[in-house]
Amino acid sequence: MALSLVTSSAVLAAEFTPAQLQTVAQLRDKALNSDLSWQLLTALTTEVGPRLPGTENDKKAVAWAQTQFQQLGFDKVWSEPATFPNWRRYHESASILTPSEQPLHLTALGNSISTPAGGISAEIVMFETLDELMAAADGSLTGKIAFINYRMNRDIDGNGYGPAVKARNKGAVEAAKKGAVAYLMRSVSTSEHRFAHTGGSHYQQGVTKIPTAAVANPDADQLARLVALGHKVTVKVDIRTEDLGEGTSYNVIGEITGSELPEQYVLIGGHLDSWDLGTGALDDGAGVALTMAAAKLIKDTQRPKRSVRVVLFAAEELGLWGAKAYFKQHEKHLHNIVAAAESDFGADVVYAFESNVHADSLPIVRAIAAQLAPLNVQYIAKNEAHGGPDLIPLAKAISAPIFGLHQDGTDYFDYHHTADDTLDKVEPSKLKQNTATYAVFAFMAADAPAMIKGK
């Protein structure tokens, strides 16, 4: 009898009441009809614009987010500092010099040093992959500019990014080891347009730092054709950047406080910073706007049992610095996180939902999935979600209950880290679907009959 009661209770623990499900339906409809996330995204990308960590605009974004949270009536609004390596881009230009002078569209990778005044002019040596460059003979690139021509593939889940980004992370170091004076790579990009894609890059102690930049796909095509034709291809690269030492920015946090178990919370959010080239609409203004709006819509519909905390992480682009600071600051209370999901993959439709939780919590996950289905979100039962990049430090710290609300990323890398990442690339109706998805997920995780547990 006692056993029977326990079993029954475990089953019941996954069951939301009809009243709760009615609230969910109401919330979902409200979110699909609300343009709040679009308003927030428009304001952030228009009135602030690019938000490179440490810049005046970054400060404006922090102030903007605090003000918005307050005006939206969040119960608690606060910020927490995060330090990061403060880097600036001042100028970048390049051209092909031989066999024929023509502009070369490139952008310095984050952390790149400057070229000497007047730029660097040298012959390029082309490789198809990072491995091919690493296999080159020592000293074989002395005085040359190494160029990796690897092309990223397009896929709904962005699986081409990992293989392609290796050349961004390690290319400059490997090229310098062989004697190169600068490093160029084909952008990590699926676009056919003439935008260069920036992104983080790294140097290695003991290896000479060389300027490092990515060229637009059509320019990489042009270099590759010229090399294939047997020409000596000389390019000039002129980059001015600055390392300003340690900078400080802020994670901005807004919370809707739970009615019964306020210390437990669902963490949703995005990152507030962006690269300097575009206005960071897809990366990650959308994530900021839609999670803020989702929490506000929850508050307006029904306060859940547990809290919903929107964390807008600082300095993600330069190396997850806000996330590292947040999860360090809260390391003693990470067990209070009952669900975590970051939106940092644009704003195309959310097409799939995946968890990474303890088996005991799967019935709740399935109950949430059932309420996402009307939004055309399919359930991926693998239970291996990674969450967004800012959740990496959380996942390293504990087996947290992490969720993936997977946006269709087919076109995401057409715009990612380019000047072309602007508001017009977001489709308002899709942003509403995203907002509804996050609202349903966050409400149900916060109002669940039992606490969701990590593995």
Add this chain to the structure above:
Amino acid sequence: MALSLVTSSAVLAAEFTPAQLQTVAQLRDKALNSDLSWQLLTALTTEVGPRLPGTENDKKAVAWAQTQFQQLGFDKVWSEPATFPNWRRYHESASILTPSEQPLHLTALGNSISTPAGGISAEIVMFETLDELMAAADGSLTGKIAFINYRMNRDIDGNGYGPAVKARNKGAVEAAKKGAVAYLMRSVSTSEHRFAHTGGSHYQQGVTKIPTAAVANPDADQLARLVALGHKVTVKVDIRTEDLGEGTSYNVIGEITGSELPEQYVLIGGHLDSWDLGTGALDDGAGVALTMAAAKLIKDTQRPKRSVRVVLFAAEELGLWGAKAYFKQHEKHLHNIVAAAESDFGADVVYAFESNVHADSLPIVRAIAAQLAPLNVQYIAKNEAHGGPDLIPLAKAISAPIFGLHQDGTDYFDYHHTADDTLDKVEPSKLKQNTATYAVFAFMAADAPAMIKGK
């Protein structure tokens, strides 16, 4: 009886023989299977690249075209000089300063003067149309930067270009009349991408010359949103250009000499120059490559009765200077032109064929149209074709028999006059269809049973 004979002869005059039609079918198939135009376009845009009149690359393009004509075995190859106002772009950058600093993507319009060293910083005053600017009170723009926000519409025949280009032709003059210190306009563009579109612009004697530039569509959106929000929008514009006085370039001409009436000729071609931003693949490398290839394919198939002359016009972008020179140079022999068509509208499929000829010649036109039908080219019976821009001086001089082989221009103004006009924007299979269309048209006009006459 005599009358009957005349009638019969007039009818017969429009009839191509079965042997001729067999040749046409052979030529059409050959063109559809030839990658010659693609090879030519690839070489021109890769090994020469941008071809602003008067630059080293322009000289390289002239030399390239002469060499290609010779290597392709044209019967006559020559060049004719053309002078033009020699203008250079050295630097352009801009930013929004208030309410928030952010890059502004713009490009100087052709002929623009420089800003003073250090640029011009001023508040913008926005107008939706050129007419609205012209209606502004005198002196109302003193010290301001005028900005026209007119958006071009998209259509298969590019009919949005005319209304939009007015602001490019006259905007700087009208803005200066009201006291503006610089002039900005939304690009003449259908693109959602962050490319500014350059193009010719004009000053007027007696009106102060002010710097003039076009901003990318997403940037125009941003300016318009900021103005709509009531912000004081200040921008900084920094442009360095140079007026080098009169320059000289060359029309390059290759001819396949007719077997019976060699002095009569079909004129096809494109313009060899391009703007400096892209590599001029759509505008107008495609026109150059496909007309060269069409004539070469004709020669390889069957020499027609009349000549086929490929004219690659110089300095079109700066004001049809090569065309003016060509039709001036040949003004006494313009009656020898039995058909003229310029390809200068990209390389999407040719979807329609239209003439502008004497009524007597319409049976021949219909016979040609019948042979274009298998290429999915429809016949437009209006008989009001304008031909390409370089045929404007011809049409002004005489009622020449002019033809339009209309490319689908739906996407043309996404790329026109931008850095993004590069080889990858041309679809090889469509370029083959273009080439086949021109080959069939040029062969049949040159080999027609009677001379095609102008109105």
